[in-house]
Amino acid sequence: MPPSSQLVIVANRLPVDRVELPDGSPGWRRSPGGLVSALDPVMRRNDGVWIGWPGGTEQDLEPFEDDGLKLVPVSLSADEVEEFYEGLSNATLWPIYHDVIAKPEFHREWWDSYVTVNRRFAEKAVQVAEEGATVWVHDYQLQLVPAMLREMRPDLRIGFYLHIPFPPAELFAQLPWRRQILEGLLGADLVGFQMAGGAQNFVRLVRQRVGHKTHRDLVYLPDGRTVRAAAFPISIDTEGYEALAREESVLDRAEEIRSAVGSPRKVFLGVDRLDYTKGIHARLRAFAELIQDGEIDVDDAVFVQVATPSRERVEQYRILREEIERLVGHVNGDLGRIGRPAIHYLHSSYPREEMAALYRAADIMVVTPYRDGMNLVAKEYVACRYDDDGALVLSEFAGAADELRQAWLVNPYDINGVKAALLDAYHASEKDAARRMKAMRKTVRKHDVSAWATRFLDGLSDVSPHEKSPRPA
Ligand code: G6P
Numbered sequence: 001m002p003p004s005s006q007l008v009i010v011a012n013r014l015p016v017d018r019v020e021l022p023d024g025s026p027g028w029r030r031s032p033g034g035l036v037s038a039l040d041p042v043m044r045r046n047d048g049v050w051i052g053w054p055g056g057t058e059q060d061l062e063p064f065e066d067d068g069l070k071l072v073p074v075s076l077s078a079d080e081v082e083e084f085y086e087g088l089s090n091a092t093l094w095p096i097y098h099d100v101i102a103k104p105e106f107h108r109e110w111w112d113s114y115v116t117v118n119r120r121f122a123e124k125a126v127q128v129a130e131e132g133a134t135v136w137v138h139d140y141q142l143q144l145v146p147a148m149l150r151e152m153r154p155d156l157r158i159g160f161y162l163h164i165p166f167p168p169a170e171l172f173a174q175l176p177w178r179r180q181i182l183e184g185l186l187g188a189d190l191v192g193f194q195m196a197g198g199a200q201n202f203v204r205l206v207r208q209r210v211g212h213k214t215h216r217d218l219v220y221l222p223d224g225r226t227v228r229a230a231a232f233p234i235s236i237d238t239e240g241y242e243a244l245a246r247e248e249s250v251l252d253r254a255e256e257i258r259s260a261v262g263s264p265r266k267v268f269l270g271v272d273r274l275d276y277t278k279g280i281h282a283r284l285r286a287f288a289e290l291i292q293d294g295e296i297d298v299d300d301a302v303f304v305q306v307a308t309p310s311r312e313r314v315e316q317y318r319i320l321r322e323e324i325e326r327l328v329g330h331v332n333g334d335l336g337r338i339g340r341p342a343i344h345y346l347h348s349s350y351p352r353e354e355m356a357a358l359y360r361a362a363d364i365m366v367v368t369p370y371r372d373g374m375n376l377v378a379k380e381y382v383a384c385r386y387d388d389d390g391a392l393v394l395s396e397f398a399g400a401a402d403e404l405r406q407a408w409l410v411n412p413y414d415i416n417g418v419k420a421a422l423l424d425a426y427h428a429s430e431k432d433a434a435r436r437m438k439a440m441r442k443t444v445r446k447h448d449v450s451a452w453a454t455r456f457l458d459g460l461s462d463v464s465p466h467e468k469s470p471r472p473a
Pocket of ligand 1 (some may be wrong): 012013139140163164310312
């Protein structure tokens with residue numbers, strides 16, 4: 001029997017990863033992602049259920065509990081991983097929604113698989129959701145789920161949140177299945193985006209392509225229902241990060257990291273999923289040119305780049321990895337000295353403690369995506385700098401730039417501009433850096449992830465004011 005609940009979260013991934021326990025048997029470990037920390041308190045208060053894919057191709061997994069959270073796994077076959085996840089989600093939608101930085105591929109079999117898998121998620125949610133429940137669907141992998149739910153269960157209150165950018169109409173229009181996606185999303189009562197621009201793109205597309213009446217952030221459907229589209233910029237567990245960054249073991253580790261990289265005067269840091277949207281190449285090139293130009297000396301500064309393995313079977317990601325690794329090899333070969341590489345490159349993922357130690361160890365955090373829904377790394381860095389020191393160089397094209405206005409903002413396509421900002425941050429006075437960091441810390445403390453979840457759920461109960469069931473607590 002699957003569990004039932006008044007609050008159901010539906011996301012492509014479960015908030016746990018499959019791991020091998022010490023005795024060799026399979027177990028689960030909480031994944032480091034921000035979404036679970038955001039939703040953990042709401043889930044607990046409402047005895048919520050989380051539906052998602054555990055990764056891999058294991059079939060017929062039963063619902064289970066992990067640390068008090070009720071989890072319902074959705075299985076994918078090997079073909080579905082290839083067509084729904086790697087294909088339509090990550091080689092069609094991901095590039096279209098990120099400014100076509102990579103060329104999207106269109107394959108009709110991938111679309112069929114996307115429909116099949118979305119239906120499987122919707123059916124699971126229908127089994128689990130009690131009468132009048134709130135179902136909150138997440139991200140671009142599941143855009144058809146809201147309408148599927150609406151059709152099967154008109155009693156539900158349905159929210160959808162897109163974690164990545166929603167593209168301009170001109171790019172979205174390339175999608176052969178553009179109308180189905182818009183109609184899929186319109187199954188929700190509230191469609192949330194990172195930025196106001198995304199919500200506006202969506203409303204405009206609905207008017208143009210589906211022909212519904214719209215006014216400001218509202219869409220009026222022929223059946224009398226109203227759908228609201230609005231911005232809810234996501235954030236992090238600010239307090240949690242700050243507390244972690246103050247732990248003795250984290251501070252010791254930060255010291256250890258600095259001395260392991262040769263105790264330079266300044267440590268630059270980049271932390272990203274290894275993704276072509278992140279602008280890793282641009283920032284490493286800019287740093288290397290500053291050394292070449294004689295502006296920075298390898299005895300004084302080092303760049304630590306953490307690149308977390310991601311979507312490794314998708315061709316564009318393989319190509320990117322080769323490009324970055326070739327560049328790092330060239331830079332270190334040409335500019336490094338014995339015991340003094342210019343760039344420390346780590347292709348690995350680390351737990352939160354290690355991330356916090358890296359943030360503490362870094363004088364200059366460099367976040368230069370070509371396009372990014374929000375970028376939580378930028379906010380995590382700020383949360384960890386409780387002495388108001390450190391500098392953030394941030395792309396204008398990350399959602400975070402809207403809030404973190406005091407960062408050194410850059411256009412990642414403008415390499416000279418990135419170089420100038422890196423150098424400025426490198427030479428910044430303590431006073432200037434502190435003024436900027438203080439202002440940014442105020443922002444991330446006020447707008448943390450629990451404020452985000454509350455705003456979304458409040459917004460959802462306003463658009464869909466059920467009489468029977470109260471909004472989740
Ligand atoms: C982005 C997406 C998430 C996704 C994550 C990791 O943040 O918005 O939906 O889960 O990347 O990517 P992966 O493909 O490993 O789930």
